[in-house]
Amino acid sequence: xxxxxxxxxxxxxxxxxxxxxxxxxxxxxxxxxxxxxxxxxxxxxxxxxxxxxxxxxxxxxxxxxxxxxxxxxxxxxxxxxxxxxxxxxxxxxxxxxxxxxxxxxxxxxxxxxxxxxxxxxxxxxxxxxxxxxxxxxxxxxxxxxxxxxxxxxxxxxxxxxxxxxxxxxxxxxxxxxxxxxxxxxxxxxxxxxxxx
Numbered sequence: 001x002x003x004x005x006x007x008x009x010x011x012x013x014x015x016x017x018x019x020x021x022x023x024x025x026x027x028x029x030x031x032x033x034x035x036x037x038x039x040x041x042x043x044x045x046x047x048x049x050x051x052x053x054x055x056x057x058x059x060x061x062x063x064x065x066x067x068x069x070x071x072x073x074x075x076x077x078x079x080x081x082x083x084x085x086x087x088x089x090x091x092x093x094x095x096x097x098x099x100x101x102x103x104x105x106x107x108x109x110x111x112x113x114x115x116x117x118x119x120x121x122x123x124x125x126x127x128x129x130x131x132x133x134x135x136x137x138x139x140x141x142x143x144x145x146x147x148x149x150x151x152x153x154x155x156x157x158x159x160x161x162x163x164x165x166x167x168x169x170x171x172x173x174x175x176x177x178x179x180x181x182x183x184x185x186x187x188x189x190x191x192x193x194x195x196x
Contacts, residue, residue: 075115
Protein backbone atom coordinates (compact mmCIF):
# COMPACT_ATOMS: atom_id res chain seq x y z
CA UNK A 1 0.00 0.00 0.00
CA UNK A 2 1.33 3.39 -0.99
CA UNK A 3 1.17 6.27 1.51
CA UNK A 4 0.32 9.76 0.34
CA UNK A 5 3.10 12.26 0.77
CA UNK A 6 2.23 15.26 2.93
CA UNK A 7 1.78 18.50 1.01
CA UNK A 8 4.72 20.80 1.70
CA UNK A 9 4.51 24.52 0.98
CA UNK A 10 7.52 26.18 -0.61
CA UNK A 11 9.64 28.25 1.77
CA UNK A 12 8.69 31.47 -0.02
CA UNK A 13 4.98 30.80 0.54
CA UNK A 14 5.58 30.13 4.23
CA UNK A 15 7.59 33.34 4.56
CA UNK A 16 4.82 35.38 2.92
CA UNK A 17 2.20 33.77 5.16
CA UNK A 18 4.30 34.63 8.22
CA UNK A 19 4.61 38.25 7.13
CA UNK A 20 0.84 38.45 6.75
CA UNK A 21 0.38 37.22 10.31
CA UNK A 22 2.93 39.68 11.66
CA UNK A 23 1.21 42.53 9.89
CA UNK A 24 -2.08 41.70 11.61
CA UNK A 25 -3.85 40.71 8.39
CA UNK A 26 -7.29 39.22 8.86
CA UNK A 27 -7.70 38.06 5.28
CA UNK A 28 -5.86 38.15 1.99
CA UNK A 29 -7.78 40.17 -0.58
CA UNK A 30 -6.73 40.26 -4.23
CA UNK A 31 -5.82 43.76 -5.39
CA UNK A 32 -7.96 43.80 -8.51
CA UNK A 33 -9.91 46.49 -10.22
CA UNK A 34 -13.12 46.22 -12.18
CA UNK A 35 -14.02 48.51 -15.03
CA UNK A 36 -11.08 50.81 -14.29
CA UNK A 37 -12.35 51.59 -10.77
CA UNK A 38 -10.05 51.60 -7.75
CA UNK A 39 -10.43 48.83 -5.16
CA UNK A 40 -12.98 49.54 -2.45
CA UNK A 41 -12.87 48.61 1.22
CA UNK A 42 -11.05 49.69 4.34
CA UNK A 43 -8.11 52.01 3.72
CA UNK A 44 -5.54 53.09 6.31
CA UNK A 45 -3.23 56.09 5.92
CA UNK A 46 -0.96 58.29 8.00
CA UNK A 47 -0.38 61.95 7.21
CA UNK A 48 3.12 61.52 8.70
CA UNK A 49 4.41 59.07 6.07
CA UNK A 50 3.42 57.19 2.92
CA UNK A 51 3.48 53.40 2.72
CA UNK A 52 7.04 52.01 2.77
CA UNK A 53 8.68 55.39 3.39
CA UNK A 54 10.58 56.73 6.44
CA UNK A 55 8.64 57.77 9.53
CA UNK A 56 9.55 61.26 10.83
CA UNK A 57 11.88 61.12 13.84
CA UNK A 58 9.43 62.97 16.13
CA UNK A 59 7.47 59.69 16.40
CA UNK A 60 10.54 57.81 17.68
CA UNK A 61 11.40 57.41 21.33
CA UNK A 62 13.10 60.20 23.26
CA UNK A 63 16.80 60.49 24.07
CA UNK A 64 19.15 58.29 22.06
CA UNK A 65 16.21 56.99 20.01
CA UNK A 66 16.19 60.35 18.21
CA UNK A 67 12.60 61.47 18.72
CA UNK A 68 9.93 63.07 20.90
CA UNK A 69 7.70 60.00 21.50
CA UNK A 70 4.72 61.65 19.78
CA UNK A 71 2.15 59.06 18.72
CA UNK A 72 1.74 59.01 14.96
CA UNK A 73 -1.42 60.14 13.19
CA UNK A 74 -3.57 57.46 11.58
CA UNK A 75 -6.78 57.70 9.56
CA UNK A 76 -9.24 55.08 8.33
CA UNK A 77 -11.75 55.28 5.49
CA UNK A 78 -14.42 53.02 3.95
CA UNK A 79 -15.11 50.96 7.05
CA UNK A 80 -17.37 47.92 6.78
CA UNK A 81 -21.04 48.87 7.23
CA UNK A 82 -21.44 47.23 10.67
CA UNK A 83 -18.23 48.69 12.16
CA UNK A 84 -18.78 50.36 15.53
CA UNK A 85 -15.21 50.61 16.80
CA UNK A 86 -11.63 50.23 15.68
CA UNK A 87 -8.36 49.14 17.25
CA UNK A 88 -4.99 50.63 16.29
CA UNK A 89 -1.80 48.60 16.62
CA UNK A 90 1.81 49.53 15.94
CA UNK A 91 4.36 46.75 15.84
CA UNK A 92 7.92 46.17 14.68
CA UNK A 93 8.22 42.62 13.29
CA UNK A 94 11.99 43.14 12.90
CA UNK A 95 12.49 43.96 16.60
CA UNK A 96 13.57 41.62 19.40
CA UNK A 97 15.77 39.65 16.99
CA UNK A 98 12.80 38.96 14.71
CA UNK A 99 10.30 38.04 17.43
CA UNK A 100 8.56 41.40 17.13
CA UNK A 101 7.92 44.35 19.40
CA UNK A 102 4.54 45.89 20.25
CA UNK A 103 4.80 49.69 20.37
CA UNK A 104 1.17 50.77 20.58
CA UNK A 105 -2.14 49.14 21.46
CA UNK A 106 -5.22 51.39 21.28
CA UNK A 107 -8.83 50.21 21.20
CA UNK A 108 -12.43 51.08 22.10
CA UNK A 109 -12.09 53.84 19.49
CA UNK A 110 -15.39 55.01 17.99
CA UNK A 111 -15.39 54.07 14.30
CA UNK A 112 -16.94 57.37 13.20
CA UNK A 113 -13.94 59.36 14.52
CA UNK A 114 -12.11 58.46 11.32
CA UNK A 115 -8.69 59.25 12.73
CA UNK A 116 -6.34 59.69 15.65
CA UNK A 117 -4.27 62.86 15.48
CA UNK A 118 -0.55 63.03 16.23
CA UNK A 119 0.06 62.97 19.98
CA UNK A 120 -3.48 61.84 20.88
CA UNK A 121 -2.29 58.69 22.64
CA UNK A 122 -2.21 60.28 26.08
CA UNK A 123 -3.63 59.33 29.49
CA UNK A 124 -7.22 60.55 29.70
CA UNK A 125 -7.91 59.99 25.97
CA UNK A 126 -11.45 58.90 25.03
CA UNK A 127 -10.17 55.43 24.05
CA UNK A 128 -8.25 52.66 25.81
CA UNK A 129 -4.49 52.22 25.72
CA UNK A 130 -3.14 48.72 26.24
CA UNK A 131 0.35 47.79 27.44
CA UNK A 132 3.29 48.12 25.06
CA UNK A 133 6.44 45.96 25.09
CA UNK A 134 7.58 47.65 28.33
CA UNK A 135 4.23 46.97 30.03
CA UNK A 136 3.11 50.62 30.08
CA UNK A 137 -0.33 51.60 28.76
CA UNK A 138 1.17 54.18 26.41
CA UNK A 139 2.55 54.82 22.95
CA UNK A 140 6.22 53.76 22.78
CA UNK A 141 8.19 55.44 20.02
CA UNK A 142 10.50 53.52 17.71
CA UNK A 143 14.02 52.75 18.91
CA UNK A 144 15.75 50.12 16.77
CA UNK A 145 19.38 49.21 17.50
CA UNK A 146 21.95 51.64 16.11
CA UNK A 147 23.29 50.44 12.76
CA UNK A 148 20.43 48.04 11.96
CA UNK A 149 18.84 48.21 8.54
CA UNK A 150 15.63 50.26 8.78
CA UNK A 151 12.99 48.42 10.78
CA UNK A 152 9.47 48.05 9.39
CA UNK A 153 6.77 49.57 11.61
CA UNK A 154 3.34 48.15 10.82
CA UNK A 155 0.47 50.50 11.70
CA UNK A 156 -2.73 48.45 11.58
CA UNK A 157 -6.39 49.38 12.01
CA UNK A 158 -8.90 46.61 12.77
CA UNK A 159 -12.61 47.38 12.44
CA UNK A 160 -15.03 45.48 14.68
CA UNK A 161 -18.73 45.21 15.48
CA UNK A 162 -18.04 45.90 19.18
CA UNK A 163 -19.30 49.17 20.63
CA UNK A 164 -16.67 51.60 21.93
CA UNK A 165 -15.98 50.74 25.56
CA UNK A 166 -17.04 47.09 25.18
CA UNK A 167 -13.54 45.74 25.84
CA UNK A 168 -11.88 45.91 29.27
CA UNK A 169 -8.78 47.94 30.02
CA UNK A 170 -5.36 46.32 30.17
CA UNK A 171 -5.45 44.16 27.03
CA UNK A 172 -2.06 43.47 25.48
CA UNK A 173 -1.72 43.10 21.70
CA UNK A 174 -2.20 39.31 21.86
CA UNK A 175 -5.11 39.55 24.31
CA UNK A 176 -6.78 42.21 22.15
CA UNK A 177 -6.46 40.12 18.99
CA UNK A 178 -7.97 37.16 20.86
CA UNK A 179 -10.86 39.34 22.10
CA UNK A 180 -11.54 40.55 18.55
CA UNK A 181 -11.95 37.03 17.16
CA UNK A 182 -15.50 36.67 15.91
CA UNK A 183 -15.94 40.47 16.00
CA UNK A 184 -13.33 41.71 13.52
CA UNK A 185 -14.81 42.92 10.23
CA UNK A 186 -11.61 43.81 8.40
CA UNK A 187 -8.15 45.23 8.81
CA UNK A 188 -5.53 47.12 6.81
CA UNK A 189 -2.03 48.38 7.48
CA UNK A 190 0.42 51.01 6.38
CA UNK A 191 4.15 50.34 6.85
CA UNK A 192 6.78 52.93 7.73
CA UNK A 193 10.56 52.66 8.09
CA UNK A 194 12.87 53.95 10.80
CA UNK A 195 16.56 53.53 11.62
CA UNK A 196 19.20 55.34 13.60
